[in-house]
Amino acid sequence: MINVRNLKKSYQISDDRYQVLNDINLDVSKGEFVSIMGPSGSGKSTLLNILGGLDTPDSGEVLINNINIDSLNDKKKTLFRRENIGFIFQNYQLLHNMTVEENISMPMHADKINKNIIEKQVKDIIDAVGLKGKEKNFPSQLSGGQQQRVSIARALIMNPVLILADEPTGNLDRKTGTEVLKLLSNLHRNNHLTILMVTHDIYAASYSDRIILLKDGHVEMDVKHEKEGENVDLITNILEKLNS
Amino acid sequence: MSVKYGILTILSQSPKHRYDLKVTLENMMYKQWTLNPGQVYSTIDRLVRDKLVEEVSNAENDLKLYQITKNGREEVERWLQNPIEVLLLHDEFFFKILCAKRLNFDLLNKMIFQQKEAVIKKILQLHYLRKELENTAESEAMLYLIEGGLLHLEADLKWMDMISDLEGY
Structure with missing residues (x-):
């Protein structure tokens, strides 16, 4: 699904050159929900931007379904992004003069899809993200959690193969953030979506199946869940933890 | 985890015999924690000795039935209400x-x-x-x-x- 090979990226700031990503190698399979964590400046957002074709690497390559996104010209890259990748941002990035349904359907209009198909898909996705009754509302009339739901619906409307989420719960309190994470988790489970989520919050990361820690531009740790024997003595451990 | 307070909690709801107590306690923990029968039975004996639990006659069969005493209920209440020392x-x-x-x-x-x-x-x-x-x-x-x-x-x-x-x- 995603193959990252020897990825390097640096930025020039004044006289200094900062190596943000330093030889990253990574494989993500279809249907995985992966969290990328790390301190500020560890390169996690840069990595996500390169994966989504929003930034270009100095060297190395990123393959998404065997397509090297960096090798595409701008027009093809835009089309590839629109049809294959859904983006979710911390600050939602909604258009404030557009209603909920207009925000969600925006990528479909760009593709000149039939109006009836658009209406049907927007209705389905609004139901799926729990925004029924809010179709005609403007973003300013919604809570932060609801705005993020709109942004998730917009990310999903083109049936992407990959969702890239940059701190999707970063602006939300824990209760609302948890609702958004549960929604992402359910969509992942029910639609076999591949999700890469950048977060600084281990609680948010606990909704994924795999956690990658970046440090100083390289992969410090890559932890997957081992399903076998996972729950042996687990409760005892929790209780010991709670009593310690 | 304290087997003692687990047993007292279950007996606060209804009297039980030894094996039933062990199974109910395991079910309460979603069967994630297998209890050693000896650990459960010796705890029951200590609770009887300390008058927190008592044996009651069982007309249906020969299995010993246990019920919580007034002191036992007070012990559970006290345990629930007291904070745990953070070590x-x-x-x-x-x-x-x-x-x-x-x-x-x-x-x-x-x-x-x-x-x-x-x-x-x-x-x-x-x-x-x-x-x-x-x-x-x-x-x-x-x-x-x-x-x-x-x-x-x-x-x-x-x-x-x-x-x-x-x-x-």
């Missing part, structure tokens, strides 16, 4: 850090890395357990424990990151 060094990793610093242990960095990895594995385990429990009835109490476990693990990770920063790793 930092009960967490072995706290103690390990103390010992490693005392020895100027040169692999402290590796020690923290491995512990971080273990904590993240545990977080992912809890995630799967939460997923399983979300689809079952009567799992609210266990979901609370999972959330509590996650918060503790989150704090552990932040603490290890802090030590790494201070040590310059």
Whole structure:
């Protein structure tokens, strides 16, 4: 699904050159929900931007379904992004003069899809993200959690193969953030979506199946869940933890 | 976990015989914790000795039936209401850090890395357990424990990151 090979990226700031990503190698399979964590400046957002074709690497390559996104010209890259990748941002990035349904359907209009198909898909996705009754509302009339739901619906409307989420719960309190994470988790489970989520919050990361820690531009740790024997003595451990 | 208070909690609801008590206690823990019968039975004997539990006659069969006493109910109430003393060094990793610093242990960095990895594995385990429990009835109490476990693990990770920063790793 995603193959990252020897990825390097640096930025020039004044006289200094900062190596943000330093030889990253990574494989993500279809249907995985992966969290990328790390301190500020560890390169996690840069990595996500390169994966989504929003930034270009100095060297190395990123393959998404065997397509090297960096090798595409701008027009093809835009089309590839629109049809294959859904983006979710911390600050939602909604258009404030557009209603909920207009925000969600925006990528479909760009593709000149039939109006009836658009209406049907927007209705389905609004139901799926729990925004029924809010179709005609403007973003300013919604809570932060609801705005993020709109942004998730917009990310999903083109049936992407990959969702890239940059701190999707970063602006939300824990209760609302948890609702958004549960929604992402359910969509992942029910639609076999591949999700890469950048977060600084281990609680948010606990909704994924795999956690990658970046440090100083390289992969410090890559932890997957081992399903076998996972729950042996687990409760005892929790209780010991709670009593310690 | 205290078998004593688990038994008293179950007997607060209805009298039970020994084996039934063991099974009910295991079910309360979602069968994630297998109890040693000897541990349960010796605890019942101690509770009888301390007059927190008493034997009652059982007309249906020869199995001994146990019920909670007034003192036993008061003991559960007292236990529920009293805060638990927070003992930092009960967490072995706290103690390990103390010992490693005392020895100027040169692999402290590796020690923290491995512990971080273990904590993240545990977080992912809890995630799967939460997923399983979300689809079952009567799992609210266990979901609370999972959330509590996650918060503790989150704090552990932040603490290890802090030590790494201070040590310059």
